[in-house]
Amino acid sequence: DAGITQSPRHKVTETGTPVTLRCHQTENHRYMYWYRQDPGHGLRLIHYSYGVKDTDKGEVSDGYSVSRSKTEDFLLTLESATSSQTSVYFCAIKPRDRGINEQFFGPGTRLTVL
Amino acid sequence: DQQVKQNSPSLSVQEGRISILNCDYTNSMFDYFLWYKKYPAEGPTFLISISSIKDKNEDGRFTVFLNKSAKHLSLHIVPSQPGDSAVYFCAALIGGNQFYFGTGTSLTVIP
Incomplete structure (x- = not known):
């Protein structure tokens, strides 16, 4: 258990509404995804972060934005949700003190956009 | 364009036999490869990894083989157990932070 929580775990929303998903970690890891x-x-x-206020895009970043104002929280925002964003969203961290590049994943958030 | 491919969506194996899961990739710049296991309603969990400078890595019942010339890696599970039934994802890493995942193979181990 890498101390990763995601909230909410389930969400149903309507097209056009903003949605923010939260990833929280308790072990001060630098890298979050x-x-x-x-x-x-x-x-x-979608996006990843390599430190507070340091983020970069992944391969499917269109329609998503992220913010990281504290080490422990990485927020994913859908400014105007679309049905194509119905998915299961996973947050992950990569411990930098390990000698290998494994990631630890959170439990996931199931988002349904109607 | 899928840079990491798992062409077998599912695999069934008898308990005690060997499970072989395959993964192909297209980008020769990948420098690290990983396998993850995922149960329903849970996040993926790390299983085993291999650096591009090696061709084999073993951890208990799990062995990963890398064939760079063929751009192919495989995961061997011996002996297979019912608890191994899950979806397995291979992943490739480039530049230390960009991970690319395959589409997954659902393994069923029949008791």
Whole structure:
């Protein structure tokens, strides 16, 4: 257990509404990631962060923004949700003190956009 | 464009036999490869990894093989156990932070 929590765990919203998902970690890891998992696509990187206020885009960043104002929190925002953003969203951290590049994942947030 | 591919969506194996899960990639710049296991309603968990400078890494019942010339890696599970039934994702790393995942293979181990 890498001390990662995601909130909410489930959310149903309507097209056009803003949505923010939260990832919280308790172990002061520098690297944090947001992925989405969809059938036929596996996990795809949306955005990642390498420190407070330091973020970068992944392969499917369009329609998403992120913020990291504190080490422990990484927020993913859908400014205007669309049905194509219905997915399961996973947050992950990568411990920098490890000698390998493994990531630890949170439990996921299931988002449904109607 | 999928840079990491798992062409078998599912695999069924008898308990005690070997499970072989395959993964192909297209980007020769990937320098690290990982396998994750995922149960329903949970996040993926790390299983085993291999650096691009090696061709084999073993951890208990799990062995990962890397064939760089073929851009292919495989995960062997011996012996397979019912608790191994899950979805397995391979992943490739480039530049230390960009991870690319395959689409997953659902393994069922039949008791």
